[in-house]
Amino acid sequence: MPWVVGIDEAGYGPNLGPLVQAAIALRLPESDPAGWDTLKSVVRRAHEKPDGRVLIDDSKKVYTRGGIEALERGVWAISGAEPTRVHDYFWHGDELPLWGEHLRAEFWFDGDDLLPLHIDAETEWAVSEPLRTALNGNWTGDYRIVPTLRFNQIVDGSGSKATVLSCGLIDLIESVTAAIPDDGEPLLILCDKQGGRNFYSAIVQASLPTGWVVTEREGAAESRYRVENLSRPVTVVFRPRADGDSVAVALASMLCKYLRELCMRQFNRFWAARVPGLAPTAGYPVDAKRFYAAIRPTMARLGLTADQVWRKK
Numbered sequence: 001m002p003w004v005v006g007i008d009e010a011g012y013g014p015n016l017g018p019l020v021q022a023a024i025a026l027r028l029p030e031s032d033p034a035g036w037d038t039l040k041s042v043v044r045r046a047h048e049k050p051d052g053r054v055l056i057d058d059s060k061k062v063y064t065r066g067g068i069e070a071l072e073r074g075v076w077a078i079s080g081a082e083p084t085r086v087h088d089y090f091w092h093g094d095e096l097p098l099w100g101e102h103l104r105a106e107f108w109f110d111g112d113d114l115l116p117l118h119i120d121a122e123t124e125w126a127v128s129e130p131l132r133t134a135l136n137g138n139w140t141g142d143y144r145i146v147p148t149l150r151f152n153q154i155v156d157g158s159g160s161k162a163t164v165l166s167c168g169l170i171d172l173i174e175s176v177t178a179a180i181p182d183d184g185e186p187l188l189i190l191c192d193k194q195g196g197r198n199f200y201s202a203i204v205q206a207s208l209p210t211g212w213v214v215t216e217r218e219g220a221a222e223s224r225y226r227v228e229n230l231s232r233p234v235t236v237v238f239r240p241r242a243d244g245d246s247v248a249v250a251l252a253s254m255l256c257k258y259l260r261e262l263c264m265r266q267f268n269r270f271w272a273a274r275v276p277g278l279a280p281t282a283g284y285p286v287d288a289k290r291f292y293a294a295i296r297p298t299m300a301r302l303g304l305t306a307d308q309v310w311r312k313k
Contacts, residue, residue, distance in 0.1 A: 001027050001138075002186035004035065005176050006248025009165065010059065010256035012195060015311050016283035016291065017267055018103070019146040020260045021168040023176045024251040027138030033188055035247030042130040043247065054131045056250050058243040059257035068265075069118035071258040076116055077128035078139060078251070083121050086262065087111030090145075102150040107304060108270035109147075115262075142175045143255060144168045145263065152307045161313040165194045166203050173207035173236075186233040190249055192242040198223055204236045274298050 005025040012019055032038045036045070044053040046061035054077045055062060055070055062070045080089070090111075091100050103109055116124075146154075146164055154164045173189060180187065194200070198218050204225045205213045211227035211234065218224075220240070227234040239245065243253035268280035271291075275298050281291040292310055299309060 002030055002033065002188055003138075003180050004028050004033050004246065004248045005173070005180075005187065005189045006242070006246050006250070006252040007169065007172055007189065007191040008059075008243055008249055008253040008256055009168070009192070009194075010253070010260045011283070012161075012165065013285070014283035015285055015288040016148070016281060016309070017264045018148065018260060019151060019164060019168070020143060020256040020263075021146075021165070021172060022141065022143035022252040022255040022259070023172040024141040024248050024255065025139060025176050025180055026135060026248045026251075027185075028247075030186070033190075034245055039131070039134055039247055042134045052127070054128050056247055056254065058241070058250060059253040061244075062254055063257055063261075068258065068261045071254050071261065072116050073119050073124055073128075074251070074254050075258045076119060076121065076124055077131050078135070079141075079255070080116065080121060081125050084115055085111060086113040086115060089115050090259075099144050099146065099150070103145050103147050106147045106149070107302075107308065108267045109263075110266050113262075113266065117262075117265075140176065140179045141252070141255070142172055142179070143259060144171055145259060147263075148311050149308050152312050155312050161311075162195050162197065169194065169203055170207045173204075177208070177234075182231055184232045186235070189234070189236040190242055190246050191236070191238045192249060192253070193238050193240045198238075200236070200238055201225060207236075208234065271295050271298070274302075 003025050005023055007023045009019060009021045011017055026035060028035045029038055042053055043056045044051060046057040046065055054074055056074050059071060062074065151164055155161050198220060200223050201213050201215050204227065208227050212229045214226040214228060216224040216226055223238040225236045242249045264283060272278050275295055278294055281287050
């Protein structure tokens, strides 16, 4: 029963709002690392009709079919039990990681918002119990949220927004592998392609510094690395559209999208209260220009700089 760690991101392309990266680790049979067959009785894909199973799939497909409510229902199946504040859902206490300090300092962030937004927490927790029973407690996860100001600081320091992804990926691999019991079982880390790049050996080495990275293949279809000299066999794979190939990556994808949607909901609410008639934005390039032009006079009155609002790349 090896561990499969799925990693994905949401918000790499937009000019407005944060980047979110997440990792979900599941323990799955060696014969089914994707997990779809193992969890078929409790998980359905986006193309299947609702039948009581939990909808888990590529976040774009889930969001297209059911909006943030569908994302929330899937994410809360393993991450939530009772209604709570955004602050407590994100950090489970007052001890904030550095990325949490950056997020809490954002002008639009409101940690007192209540979650969940659309579902009844108690009812959904009971309905999704078969999924947690099937996983038998063998799951863990982590995430990072990079708001605009921090995003721009990293870009300024490195000259590339790809560095933002790399830093988050290294952090996530380190934190999630540390949280998984080291019982000698194989570990498969499956990542969606990061910004279209094909070469990741340096990132893998930085994530697992005591290991020796062996490149097995690098290309558009797949980049695969074997990490030796560790206490268990570790394989790291980067693949396009991995969120459709793996339950773990799909869950990471849904968590990323859900957290970014929560953030964009607050971002849009902040500006709608200050710019009458302003339509909300998802933050992607074409519409982001419309939104940014509309808020710039108010930004000046509030003393907000471009670096606090507009991502450079």
